[in-house]
Amino acid sequence: MSDIEFPDTLIAPERTAWEEHRAGRLTVATANAVQDAITAHAKAVGMPRVEVEMALKRAVRHAEAAG
Template sequence: MPIDIPEELILLERAAVAEQRKALAEPYTEEAWAQWREAAAAFQAAVTAHAEAAGVSRYELEMAVKQAVLHAEPEGGGRSSASPFGAVLGARREAITLFRGQFGPGD
């Protein structure tokens, strides 16, 4: 039986993902990461409250929301191959490439 996902949870998780992207796109600052932590904490608190009120598994509810947000089908029904974390993964690959180029495999 599918879990009913309130729109509020979708919006809170989208906000947390957006703050995460902003925090990871720049060099570390406490302020940027604080915004991410606050958004994530608001989402987690809302998931806990809704799961208790609805009598559903907190874990299953959280996973359903994350599935809906992170793997949503784009408008028009087609599947998107773009990952919400693609920019982060690309930056990580670039950093590894630069590191290897600077220090080489045997250095």
């Protein structure tokens, strides 16, 4: 899946955003919170934001495939 370890402070907002998206009720506030968290994490670990975002989405959206 992903070699990146994500803290719950990053997993939880992405899960919320994914659930809202699937229900057709994703808000701008939720999307912005996820993007802000991804940007901060990417900067903290020294990785490109897009790589962190893609790995996080795989980790959350495809977690059932790993289990």
